Amino acid sequence: MRIIVQKDPFDGGSELNSFTAAQSNMGAIVSFTGIVRDVSAVLKHMDIEHYPGMTERALEQIASDAMARWDLGDVLVIHRYGKMHPEDPIMMVATASKHRKDAFEAADFLMDFLKSRAPFWKKEQTLTSDDWVASKQEDEDALKRWSRP
Amino acid sequence: MDVLYFAWVRERIGLPKETVDTKATTVLDLIEELRAREERYALAFSDLSALRVAVDQDLTDFDASIIGAREVAFFPPMTGG
Secondary structure (H helix, E strand, O other): OEEEEEOOOOOHHHHHHHHHHOOOOOOEEEEEEEEOOOOOOOEEEEEEEEOOOHHHHHHHHHHHHHHHHOOEEEEEEEEEOEEEOOOOEEEEEEEEEOOHHHHHHHHHHHHHHHHHHOOEEEEEEEOOOEEEOOOOHHHHHHHHOOOOO | OEEEEOHHHHHHHOOOEEEOOOOOOEHHHHHHHHHHHOHHHHHHOOOHHHOEEEEOOEEEOOOOEOOOOOEEEEEOOOOOO
């Protein structure tokens, strides 16, 4: 399990290659990379604030929960903070498993929890405004499908 | 105890962190004390449904105990990923 919180950009391709090379006898690797998107064609940059200390704890907890729930060989989480521009990578997750379904489901779970349970806050600076991104009810609802009786 | 603010809560209150000398035993008690201080605190804490709280870096509820806590953080719902 590897958790990285960093300011600098990362190369998703080479991170995925290293992650894959470090596994043995894993039949499935799934990865997701989140990219800064300019929804309105006026985005200058995005700033991500985080809570140093709690961020690492929360990411480790989320990754540990995934490791406990699915049959995984390994998990990688990279999440950036600070200033980034359209097309820049924001974060990535990768999962390694013997089985495709475990790798996919765990990656989906990690993404749902990273969205609303890891202490990051996005602020978008556009040509005309400087606004905190509002959380979405659908992101909160997405967590419910992972709850177990 | 250290009280930390993030995102628009930090902007509204005007500082990222302060040390608070308090006898409050729950997060809600602490919020009441802060609200009574100044308008900017009252404003930041006017709608608790728009806020989240962490005690010693664990997400928790507003009725949680803060007895013995080292830090309490207030922030809006998270927008990671």
